[in-house]
Amino acid sequence: LYVTLEPCCHQGRTPPCTEAIIQHGISKVVYGSSDPNPLVSGKGAEQLRRAGIEVTEGFLKEECDALNTIFFHYITTGMPYTAVKFAMTLDGKIATVSGKSKWITGDIARQHVHMLRNKYAAILVGIGTVLADDPMLNCRIPGGHDPLRVICDSHLRIPEGSQICRSAKDIPTLIAYCDDPHSRRDMLEDMGIQLLHIPDENGRVDMCRLLTELGKMKTDSVLAEGGGAIHDSLMATGLSSHVYAYIAPKIFGGAVAKSPVLGAGVEDPAECAHLTNLKTTMLGEDILLEYDIQGGYRKNVYRHS
Numbered sequence: 001l002y003v004t005l006e007p008c009c010h011q012g013r014t015p016p017c018t019e020a021i022i023q024h025g026i027s028k029v030v031y032g033s034s035d036p037n038p039l040v041s042g043k044g045a046e047q048l049r050r051a052g053i054e055v056t057e058g059f060l061k062e063e064c065d066a067l068n069t070i071f072f073h074y075i076t077t078g079m080p081y082t083a084v085k086f087a088m089t090l091d092g093k094i095a096t097v098s099g100k101s102k103w104i105t106g107d108i109a110r111q112h113v114h115m116l117r118n119k120y121a122a123i124l125v126g127i128g129t130v131l132a133d134d135p136m137l138n139c140r141i142p143g144g145h146d147p148l149r150v151i152c153d154s155h156l157r158i159p160e161g162s163q164i165c166r167s168a169k170d171i172p173t174l175i176a177y178c179d180d181p182h183s184r185r186d187m188l189e190d191m192g193i194q195l196l197h198i199p200d201e202n203g204r205v206d207m208c209r210l211l212t213e214l215g216k217m218k219t220d221s222v223l224a225e226g227g228g229a230i231h232d233s234l235m236a237t238g239l240s241s242h243v244y245a246y247i248a249p250k251i252f253g254g255a256v257a258k259s260p261v262l263g264a265g266v267e268d269p270a271e272c273a274h275l276t277n278l279k280t281t282m283l284g285e286d287i288l289l290e291y292d293i294q295g296g297y298r299k300n301v302y303r304h305s
């Protein structure tokens with residue numbers, strides 16, 4: 001018998017499935033994950049034990065926890081579970097020397113990205129990507145959901161003719177900004193865009209503050225889709241937990257062609273961010289490598305308090 005206590009967690013009340021177990025005379029319950037939500041944690045098991053049922057907890061805990069990564073992260077940190085996603089050539093380029101990135105991977109890999117968009121609550125990109133690619137950032141799976149589109153645009157430079165602006169009445173869109181030097185706020189709001197003022201950190205949107213605000217808005221997960229500057233802000237600070245790297249059998253070359261993570265980088269290999277739990281998937285000619293990210297790569301890394 002498989003039951004999940006987690007979606008039934010209503011304000012600390014006994015989960016209905018616990019009552020069902022008791023009513024049906026089940027004598028033994030074995031479970032893997034405990035709900036990290038302090039409102040409900042341990043209450044179901046306690047009630048079962050009081051009813052004389054034998055309860056074993058923590059069975060295949062890691063595997064069970066892995067089924068619920070997003071919820072566990074969100075409920076324990078209050079911040080969205082954040083993953084970084086990029087498509088690159090074998091020589092580590094996410095665009096050509098002229099900044100073009102359409103397309104690097106094939107149809108199957110691009111279809112896979114739409115599955116991810118259907119899973120995550122929000123997509124995050126920098127204004128550099130909007131200016132270079134003019135992306136739509138929607139989910140093109142039949143019956144899929146369009147995630148909230150979040151753009152980091154410190155000085156509200158987004159062109160009103162961009163696909164993002166023109167579709168903002170149909171697809172939820174939020175721009176995180178620091179100031180409005182050209183008085184464009186009203187115009188953007190009239191186009192259906194939600195504006196979120198975030199104080200700046202070194203002249204740019206403070207990523208930690210932005211994720212904290214998104215968490216308060218009940219956004220439990222964010223898929224960062226570039227570019228390299230945004231990935232650096234997430235990776236260096238340890239704010240991202242997972243990476244999806246789609247690798248295409250292509251070489252772009254070019255010393256100035258961009259790579260997936262920009263910024264200042266580390267000076268010593270020992271200062272790097274570490275990746276664990278590799279998962280590989282073949283997607284046509286392309287390979288998807290997935291990893292969990294362990295911490296950031298600068299000395300002053302952000303830590304959840």
Ligand SMILES: NC(=O)c1ccc[n+]([C@@H]2O[C@H](COP(=O)([O-])OP(=O)(O)OC[C@H]3O[C@@H](n4cnc5c(N)ncnc54)[C@H](OP(=O)(O)O)[C@@H]3O)[C@@H](O)[C@H]2O)c1
Nearest residue numbers: 086087094095101126128129154205226227228229230233
């Ligand atoms: N292959 C792929 O998977 C892929 C995906 C996406 C993009 N790309 C390519 O990547 C290139 C764009 O990358 P990019 O690095 O130039 O631009 P980006 O990361 O998309 O945007 C960077 C800009 O975002 C703004 N920003 C605001 N807050 C920020 C913060 N906390 N951290 C970082 N940036 C912040 C800054 O501009 P302001 O100061 O004006 O706010 C910054 O210059 C394009 O060539 C695009 O084609 C490739």
